[in-house]
Amino acid sequence: MKIGLVYDPIFLRHVPGAFHPERPERLTAIRERLEREDLSGLVEYLSPRRARREEILWNHSEAHYERVASTAGKASVQLDPDTATSEDSFEAALHAVGAQFEGLDEIFRENYRVVFCLVRPPGHHAEYDQAMGFCLFNNVALAAHYALRVLKFSRILIVDWDLHHGNGTQHAFYRRREVLYFSLHQFPYYPGTGRMEEVGREEGTGFTVNVPLPAGQGDVEYLAVFREILRPIALQYRPELILVSAGFDPHRNDPLGGMRLSAEGFGAMAEVIQEIAGETAEGRILLTLEGGYDLTGLAESVAEVIKVLSGHKRVEIRGEPSASFREYLRETRQFFSRYWSL
Numbered sequence: 001m002k003i004g005l006v007y008d009p010i011f012l013r014h015v016p017g018a019f020h021p022e023r024p025e026r027l028t029a030i031r032e033r034l035e036r037e038d039l040s041g042l043v044e045y046l047s048p049r050r051a052r053r054e055e056i057l058w059n060h061s062e063a064h065y066e067r068v069a070s071t072a073g074k075a076s077v078q079l080d081p082d083t084a085t086s087e088d089s090f091e092a093a094l095h096a097v098g099a100q101f102e103g104l105d106e107i108f109r110e111n112y113r114v115v116f117c118l119v120r121p122p123g124h125h126a127e128y129d130q131a132m133g134f135c136l137f138n139n140v141a142l143a144a145h146y147a148l149r150v151l152k153f154s155r156i157l158i159v160d161w162d163l164h165h166g167n168g169t170q171h172a173f174y175r176r177r178e179v180l181y182f183s184l185h186q187f188p189y190y191p192g193t194g195r196m197e198e199v200g201r202e203e204g205t206g207f208t209v210n211v212p213l214p215a216g217q218g219d220v221e222y223l224a225v226f227r228e229i230l231r232p233i234a235l236q237y238r239p240e241l242i243l244v245s246a247g248f249d250p251h252r253n254d255p256l257g258g259m260r261l262s263a264e265g266f267g268a269m270a271e272v273i274q275e276i277a278g279e280t281a282e283g284r285i286l287l288t289l290e291g292g293y294d295l296t297g298l299a300e301s302v303a304e305v306i307k308v309l310s311g312h313k314r315v316e317i318r319g320e321p322s323a324s325f326r327e328y329l330r331e332t333r334q335f336f337s338r339y340w341s342l
């Protein structure tokens, strides 16, 4: 089955600054890679719609919406030390959110099992009342709200494999069990959240799962976390839909990150997610682009994920985690065994 790709040229018109790593060329590089012969038959392009104000307010304050809206038509507004806008950033951000809704509608209508939203700006750092870390509105959190409110799903798994912890997404569902947020991320690192002890509150306790990792981890370690922690928890949770905050900054060549993943490593993680989706969610997966700042590494990794999810490639990752990483995994499993049988 083909993969749906939601894309629009509006995403190139968000320009946070001349030397900003989160630049339009990221999407151009991905698009050029996907146009090559080996991938062109595996994907179909879809157009996003524009999210409405009342939809953005599912996850953000009116003050935040108005602040972002007020940047429209202005050459440059600094919203946070890392986050700036250009004339069309507000439009791009509304379409990045609308891309999620379009993708989910397509999955709901069974036109696609897997849709990948190739969007900018990214979303997972955006808080209820604050733009942050290159993010204006929280795309993946709004996708989850849409799936709960409009499509009436009742259990949604968010897997966040971006290098950074998705603070905004975690906070959006911290007290709810309808959304299980799973993140593995470099730690200690920006944004500073994502300790293992952050497990959710009230009825959401145990439905936030953070696996903080020291810098230097590669394919074998990420895959071990996916197989030995994510997979058993997800199969107990039994999500009806899986959302992926697909950041490619854990790639070994990424200028912002200290991880060592190869393109194949991302494919291997996608494969585990697809197995889980196949067992509990009728294969339904919506991925959305977050970070990833090395253009070649980003484009190759997206291509690999698409090859795997469209069934055109199986990945083989060889090797075993070190003894010290095995010990870390054992301790992590023990920690989460309070909430899940591991």
Ligand SMILES: [Zn+2]
Pocket: 162, 163, 164, 247, 249, 290, 291, 292
């Ligand atoms: Zn990131």
